[in-house]
Amino acid sequence: MKSLFLIPTLCFCLCLCAQSRAQNAAPGLQQNATSITRSEAEHQALKNNPRITASRLLALASGQVTREVQSAELPQISGSMTAVKAEDASRIGAGTLNSSRLYTHAGVGGTLTQLITDFGHTHNLVTNAKLLAKAQEQTALATEQDVLLATDQVFYRLLNAQSLLEVAKAAVAARGNVQDLTQALTKSALKSELDLNVASADYSQAQLLQLDAENAVASASADLAAILNAPANSDFKAVEPSNQTPQPPPENAASVISEAQQQRPDLRALNLDTQAAHKLVTAQKEQRLPTISATAIGGITPVRPDGIFGENWYAAAGVNLSLPLFTGFRISAQTEEARLREKASQQQAQDLSNTIERDVKIAVLATQTAYQRIDVTEKFRTQAAQALGLAKTRYKLGLSSIVELSQAQLQSTQANVAAVNARYDYLLALRTLDYARGNLTP
Secondary structure, three states, X not given: OHHHHHHHHHHHHHHHHHHHHHHHOOOOOOXXXXXXXXXXXXXXXXXXXXXXXXXXXXXXXHHHHHHHHHHHHOOEEEEEEEEEOOOOOOEOOOOOOOXXXXXXXXXXEEEEEEEEEOOOHHHHHHHHHHHHHHHHHHHXXXXXXXXXXXXXXXXXXXXXXXXXXHHHHHHHHHHHHHHHHHHHHHHOOOOOHHHXXXXXXXXXXXXXXXXXXXXXXXXXXXXXXXXOOOOXXXXXXXXXXXXXXXXXXXXXXXXXXXXXHHHOHHHHHHHHHXXXXXHHHHHHHHHHOXXXXXXXXXXXXXXXXXXXOOOOEEEEEEEEEEOOOOOOOHHHHHHHHHHHHHHHHHHHHHHHHHHHHHHHHHHHHHHHHHHHHHHHHHHHHHHHHHHHHHHHHHHHOOOOOHHHHHHHHHHHHHHHHHHHHHHHHHHHHHHHHHHHOOOOOO
């Protein structure tokens, strides 16, 4: 009977201790943090992440390579100015074959050269460059999706850590209350020192859980700042939209695999590389064919010796045919190199295709399992909360030991952690599946 009369007084003291603990609690780590949603984080990453900027610049550079190769099909115009001081009528006695007679003169002129045909060699090189530029564009898109997935992973890790921190704070408060109650009961000789030691150990365990959660929050926030290319001292708080309802997972992986094989930008890039390699093989073979080009030159010679230059201007035009007869096996080696690279590219594309099929199957299974875990963990949390309530009542009435209450608290904490993990694991699994199918967008 004495213990029953002491319960109201002890509960009142417990409430005072809890209020005092709440008032003296240190401010949260993210008190001044910048709130950010997943969509905002993704758009900021696409705008600021240096990997994406670099991949876009490389895609633009590949486009310029196409123009470089295509320039061989366009007219080439060059100008020149030459002034010669020579021993008039002397002759060159050594060197390459050329007009050997020398005269003092000065002239200005220009040369126009136009490729007539090289029987497809340059055309195939241009096509090769265009395909490589398109492949680089797909690589840039794949880089964007890589960064988006990394952003989502860090965002949900931060969101999960924040939720676990709330669970840890609640556990600290609850176990602190139990410690206060047990301490009061121990002073009143209603509980033993063993009960107080167990309650204190549970309280310390909850504090360790809170410290780990705080560290996880700070670490995830730093990782998010790095991905967003934000200042190193930036602090973020992940915010989940209140109206977000996760969609159910796909029932099977067959349709998703087919979609992934068509949409994955990295696979598209490899397929384009293979096509480009085939064009390069053809272009290297065509080096053995003739090259026909036209050349026109013209200019004036205002300074010239009398009687040597018939007119003060000159002009000429001609057609040149060039045929490689022997190149030291260079053409055959280049052709074989291109053929081997084409085969290697084909094998790389096949390997990536197999990897995509495997990744999609794993991603679909992961979403299905994570979706099922949400319902199970919610039931687990409800049941654990009911068990904890009963255990608290039994302990306050002196009908059970601290061990029963400790186990109920531990199970409740585990249930809350499992429920938090299940929700965010499923949301991240959905984004991972979108990445695996090549459909990850902000």
